Amino acid sequence: MFDIAIIGAGVVGGMIARKLSGYDLSICLVERKNDVAMGATRANSAIVHAGFDAHSGSLKAKLNVRGSEMMEETAAQLGVKYRRNGSLVIGFNEEDRKELENLLDRGNQNGVKDLRILEKEELHALEPNLSENVECALYAPTGAIICPYELTIAAVGNAMDNGAVLERNFEVTDIKKEEEGYLLTSADGKEICARTVINAAGVYADKIAAMVGDQSFSVHPRRGEYILLDKEVGNLISHTVFRTPSKMGKGILVTPTVDGNLLTGPTSVDISDKEDTSTTQEGFAKVIKEAQENVSTIPFGKTITSFCGLRAVGSTGDFIINAPKKGFINVAGIESPGLSASPAIAEYVAELVKEQGISLVEKENYNPCREAMHHFREADMDEKNRIISKDKSYGKIVCRCEGITEGEILAALRTNPKAVDLDGVKRRTRAQMGRCQGGFCSPHIVEMIAKELNIPIEKVTKSGGNSYVNLGRTKGEVK
Amino acid sequence: MTELVIIGGGPAGMSAAVAAYESGVRDILILERDKKLGGILQQCIHNGFGLHKFGEELTGPEYAWKYEQKVRELEIPVKLNTMVLDITEDKVITATNEEEGIFQIQAKAIILAMGCRERSKGALNIPGSRPAGIYSAGTAQKYVNMMGYLPGKEVVILGSGDIGLIMARRMTLEGAKVHAVCELMPYSGGLIRNIEQCLNDFHIPLKLSHTVTQIHGKERLEGVTISQVDEKRRPIPGTEEYIPCDTLLLSVGLIPENELSKSAGVQMDRITGGAVVDQNRQTSVDGIFACGNVLHVHDLVDYVSEEAEIAGKSAAEYIFKKNTEKEAVRIPITTDGKIRYTVPEVITEKKDISVFFRVADVYRNVEICVYNDKNEKVFSRKKLKAAPGEMENIPLKAAAFENAQSLRFELEVK
Known part of the structure; x- marks a missing residue:
């Protein structure tokens, strides 16, 4: 039984997980895809809006301006550009x-x-x-x-470093109210129990809310x-x-x-x-x-x-952040300026969690910081050579267009939340993201993923599910 | 200080190194990013290499091995697994590898031989989803020939560049079904022999004036919609055809890989995507030379080797300051558009030279004419056919441009 289950590991779910991981709570972040930041977070304008767009008095306006103010420090703590x-x-x-x-x-x-x-x-x-x-x-x-998936990966990673659990490939298909909380069931029959559920399911937030009987809003892409x-x-x-x-x-x-x-x-x-x-x-x-x-x-x-990309547009015209049932919180309709507002949304949701009767006791050993994923890339030559002298894999360039080293890719495969497919490596390191779009380096990265996850090469995917990169062996063994 | 640093250990780099050595340079260093010499030839396991250069049919690895052996015999130093990060106009090279970390070398002369890369899907803006199963032909070639994996079983190929044609045959031989090769243009950009040997021999349809207009599939590719295009290359409504497939290979052009050349301040040519060079393959930066596919995309490796020999010899002359003794001239070469570009595009020395070029379209019964600035025809050659897929190469005697201020290349179509 977790104290908190958050459905959806986009920027909203990720930032909430990070915020709540600062308290003495057990947290599970469930994500239907193979990686975090796979919905609206993956593809948007990557802007932290100043806050003049939203109508005054709306939740959007309030959380946008507050979020925009918080973002610089949040990004600095998480090592996000x-x-x-x-x-x-x-x-x-x-x-x-x-x-x-x-x-x-x-x-x-x-x-x-x-x-x-x-x-x-x-x-x-x-x-x-x-x-x-x-x-x-x-x-x-x-x-x-700012880069929305970089922010999300860092937020989820930081939450995990502070004890949160990430459940991937967990598509919630049923939610049952139980005595102490809720039972979440996935499409393939896995179960998770939590006292409080936070619905940050993006375009599917209406579907999730309906599972507990809340049909007060809809979300369309x-x-x-x-x-x-x-x-x-x-x-x-x-x-x-x-x-x-x-x-x-x-x-x-x-x-x-x-x-x-x-x-x-x-x-x-x-x-x-x-x-x-x-x-x-x-x-x-x-x-x-x-x-x-x-x-x-x-x-x-x-x-x-x-x-x-698909924006999750709510039917009310404003962010829908409420608790329709005790212990169940909607964070829905988070369209633009959702990315900008995300640190403030997390703060706002923490208050709602408190209102559900969950006591928020600050964790003693909470660390709000995470080492930047781009630390090596941005370092000067002396610093780079210091790193290479300790770990020579940082001397070997794998992605020539973006100049990404083997060391950086290995770090992406080993750091929370770990990359497990080609696109996951791409979003964490920028390898394959340059002008050749992975033409040269993706075969090598496929080999690295297979080795790191200890799976056959033909099981490596582009982006989870059935997105296999290779469909089998050629007619003969190649040494 | 290293006298000559060669960036890239593929066919161009190796051939340039050997030529420079044979011209007397001893302090040579080849920097190669891969773990082996040979460049892209390593994965070109088909035959057809070396007919021109060696008079025999070799596979890519065999052709590369001939040069690698020479490099080894001459004990020319090579740093493998070494990626060059930057080159300055003053010829300071910054590179990295696992053993030395990031290091710098001051070179007296540099030969750029980095080769080219394939144009990616992203650059094409094909509407639809972005599933797994879409690869550039060269990437698929690496999976199949180097790693032993089959990236797909039901294949459509977009673009009839040589790698696409070669991969149509390779995928077929490996048990995949190649449903079609679609070519946007009304003619193929590949060699005629490849169309015969890789498509026609295997009954693979080549659909000219066709392109992929929609990509289908969520996780793995499920199919493509292809359409016929009009003379302006716009899809013609009503000609859509859906082909179920799990793999789309792209062979839609090669782009010289010149990021380093740009960092060195080398002047680039908009059409070739490579450096502007003279007959010695010297770029706009004194002492920096370029050859092979980084300069302009070749059809045959044999010509890459020949061009690299010119660059290697010229770099040696530069190092030994032989060219300072020669009379300085500057004769720019212009073209008429039917001839898209020439390499070299400026002549700076009065000696016999070869000029390489490509034409813009398929033309029949043509005469290649070279005029000087007084409008005198100084060279002419008739051909039955000229096509963009086949690079042309003509010799020009020094006498032909003896008193010319400039030269103009024209293609006269009868």
């Missing part, structure tokens, strides 16, 4: 300018610091590659960028397609460039990523299939067209990949 690059909401005409002024007012009401409107000259001096016909912008210096460009063009702009929001939504943004790439997207299309992360021709066309309206010189010939 974070860059306060500032954001610009650009306007092309007078109509846009009026809307920017509304956003400015709303931001001020929400408590966002240092917002102001920039006029053309100052704006283009600040961000010279903006399209010529951009007239003005709302400037939010507190806007920042909203597709967002992105195109990611080579690091060679990562410096084209330095700020996150949004368009003025309209009835059609927030539109296509252009932003550098913390890893130095250039990211553009997302589209915004409501769909019904909660598994459909396929990209579309129309999506590509829209991203390219609108991104080039913002920054006309984006060289889409430098595309390295495209992907699609």
Whole structure:
């Protein structure tokens, strides 16, 4: 019997697990996939929003501004890259300018610091590659960028280092109220008992809530397609460039990523299939067209990949964080600015946990810090050589495009939460994420995974389940 | 200080090293990232190598072994498992390996011989999901030929580059079923002999003017939709065909791997993706040379070796300062677009040279013409056919550009 079971190891579940692992509680984080950060967390704009978007007084507004304030320190503790690059909401005409002024007012009401409107000259001096016909912008210096799966992996890892348990491939299909708490059953018949259940199941949060009889909300997926460009063009702009929001939504943004790439997207299309992360021709066309309206010189010939994420859009228009039954807490409808708000959501949920009658006693030996996964990559030559002299596997480059060493990959396979498939290694180390997209290094990483997990090579997957990389041996043994 | 450092121990690097040694350089170091010399030839276990160079049909490993033996006989030092991280314009090389950690070498001359990489799926923006089962043809070749694993059983290949064609045959021989090779262009980018020997001999359909327009499958690939494309390469609605398959191999182009060249400040050519070089294969940076697929993608390794010999000899001349005695000229070569590029694209010395180039489309009954700046035709050769998949190579005598300020390459189609 765990004190707490958290369903869903996305950024929300991960941050809650980390927060609660600071108390004397036994915690189990259950995840239906083979790895953490596999839902909405995996593919989004990777922005820490300043907090001017959400309507004043909403939970979204409150937790966004608070989360954004907390994020820098949280990222530092977890060794996660974070860059306060500032954001610009650009306007092309007078109509846009009026809307920017509304956003400015709303931001001020929400408590966002240092917002102001920039006029053309100052704006283009600040961000010279903006399209010529951009007239003005709302400037939010507190806007920042972060890698959502890096944050989640680090948060879950830190929670595990502090005693939390991660159950992968546990798709909750049934929840039964029992005398002391709840019994969670997985699709393949595994069971977990917990006094308190936290539902952070992303697009499936409505389904999970319904299992305890709460049908007060629904969640539907909203597709967002992105195109990611080579690091060679990562410096084209330095700020996150949004368009003025309209009835059609927030539109296509252009932003550098913390890893130095250039990211553009997302589209915004409501769909019904909660598994459909396929990209579309129309999506590509829209991203390219609108991104080039913002920054006309984006060289889409430098595309390295495209992907699609699903946002978990709740039916209430606000974050749905409540306790419909004693000992059962919903954390649902966490669409944008969910990533930004995640540290504040964790804090807020901890209070709700307390309200369920669970006493939060601080753990004596709690360690809120985790060594950065990118420590070696970012080190100077002397530090790198010091590390290599202790462990020579750091001298051997496996992924040539990103310059990732065998040592870093082994660390990803051995550090909580351990990578167990090719994509898991990719998200932790950036190996296979460069311009060749794993063409050269993935066979070697497959061998490393097989050796580390002690499984045959043909059992290594790209991303769990049936996603086997090889389907068997060739006709003969090869020595 | 090392006199000559060669980045890459594949066919280009080894051949350059041998040529430099034979031209008198003794202080040579080859840096190779793999655990063995030979580069991509190690996994090219099919035959067809060496016909031009050695007059016999060799496999890739056999061809590589001929050069590796020479490197060993000449006792040219090699650092294996060593990855070069950076090269500066002053020719300081930063590299790393397990034994030495990260270290630096000052070179007097450098030959870039890093080869090329395959264009990835990501760059193509094919709509659909992102399941397992999609590989570049070379990656699949590594699984099959080097590791002994079969990445898939029901295969579609996108792109008819040579590696794709070779893998169509290899996968078939290993028991997989190759349903089709789709080529976006109305012609194949591969060698004619490969289309005959790898597709036609095995009854594998080559679908020209076709591309993959949708990827299906959640975890592992379940199928692809292919469509015919119009003359502007746009999919034609109504021509969609669904092919169930578990594997999609991509052979959609090779890209010279020039990140290090860029870090050294070498001027790049937009069309080849390689460095701008003169007839000696010297780049815009004095004492840095380039050869092989890092310079421009070759069809035949035999020509890679020949080009590398030029770079090796020239690096030796540079080291011994022989070229300072020669009359300095600068004759740029331009092309008409039907000829896409030339290597070299500038001539800096009055001697007999070879010029390599590729054409932009399939042309029949052509005349390759070279004009000087006075519009005098200084060279001409007729051909029945020129195609992008086959690199052309013409000799130019020094007399042909004796008094030229520039040269212009044109393809006249009858």
